[in-house]
């Protein structure tokens with residue numbers, strides 16, 4: 001997992017919980033140096049979520065999902081990846097995500113980026129299929145909600161059946177009609 005994910009995780013925990021909570025987590029992990037360009041084992045990310053959860057009485061999955069919702073509104077993500085945020089609405093932003101994940105992980109030797117397929121079924125709808133051996137379907141949904149927050153939009157998400165392994169398919173309806181239906 002790319003180091004930038006941990007750098008943002010620190011920002012998330014400190015802003016949503018506290019510096020104290022984050023301090024304990026990093027201490028229990030043995031004070032690893034977190035650098036943006038580093039590469040870290042997925043297990044460390046799960047452990048970090050577990051350690052936050054323990055302190056605030058939530059499950060590791062709750063923390064991961066909260067992180068997903070936070071990620072697209074993070075000031076640091078918006079600064080570092082500014083060029084990807086020039087899209088005019090949440091749908092346009094999401095339609096660029098397959099390209100973004102493929103591109104930014106090219107330089108990491110063992111990166112396994114998630115991939116996305118799209119079916120543009122209506123101006124205010126988008127079917128999006130997430131594929132990853134990590135199978136983080138709920139995390140993916142929370143990221144979509146975070147993108148809506150970022151663009152001051154509301155969306156509804158309906159899970160759809162998907163027969164392919166390691167996939168999670170959803171239908172997103174963009175509820176701010178004025179941005180989509182002319």
Ligand code: HEM
Pocket residue numbers: 001002004005072077081084094097100101104105111112113114132133134135136139140143144147
């Ligand atoms: C500009 C915004 C974004 C950037 C820069 C970004 C970047 C990244 C990076 C670097 C990883 C780690 C990949 C690895 O180490 O293998 C990752 C993971 C992930 N990203 Fe993004 N991401 C962004 C937005 C999104 C959005 C909007 C979604 C979903 C709609 C998404 C879904 C995921 C998921 C589900 C993972 C977990 C890895 C997996 O499932 O295999 N990301 N992202």
